[in-house]
Amino acid sequence: MTEPVIATVRNAAKAVVLHDGRVLLQRARWDGQDCYFLPGGGQHPGEALGATVRREVHEETGLDVTPERLLWLREYIGAHHGGAPEDHRVEAIFLCRPENVPDQLGGQDEDDAQTGLEWVELEKVPGLNLLPQTLRGPIADLAHGAPPTRYLGDIA
Template identity: 35%
Template sequence: MKVTVGVQAVILKNNKILIIKKQDDDGDVTYILPGGKQEFGETIEQAVCREVFEEVGITINVDELLFLREFIGSNHENAETNKNLHIVSPIFLCSMQPGDDISLTPPNPDPDQIGAAWINIDELGGLRFYPKQLVPQLIEIASGNKPRLCYVGDIN
């Protein structure tokens, strides 16, 4: 077992946030920020750009680090299934290239990805969104306020 790095992007536009829709093994839909695992030899910035392009089909600018999150699977729901997961996730505020829009057919989506969408930031709390503990801070960021903490700990 090892610790992995999983990068994520917060992309905001007109009071909406870009999210990835995934279908769980049980058929439920969950929502997450675009992102994925860093590959060997790749910088964190390169990883977030590649992952967003693969999942959404857009080129982004990595603007600033918002959060550093950990996910230690044995500490959360589905602990038995996720007991071997320990992921450190730098979460960046990113911006799209002018005139770019999300692709209807992304280049390389994850197998469980069923879509990408812009949702109103105020609707985020009503969705099965992860990491759910960041929803209030994401709403604040969309309002122009900086996050209170960068390191947010082991959250799901």
């Protein structure tokens, strides 16, 4: 008899850091491809999501940020996308403002897949291999103002 899969839900906070019409993205090499991700990462027990996004962005980019508001809530359920059945993530994606000089980048605790950091003009985001790809349009649309907060659903 097969053992039942015990899924654990991992909460995370991601940042859309905007400055002068550009968004800060992590360049990465992941699953055999060059791509981009939003900075951010896993929530620690007892840590508020706003504190998570501040800590993770600082660790990965060296920037101190202020989370201004929640933009989107995203889930990823691995079993629905060909991934591991126990992989279930919930990501709170915050609009953030940099507090310090945004051109001085470099964190002390970069992700293993991270290959660099880049400020990208919002209108160029739809043409990038940004993962998850569903975020490309909503991020580019921020050039026209912040949309209402919304639940994006289970997206890969």
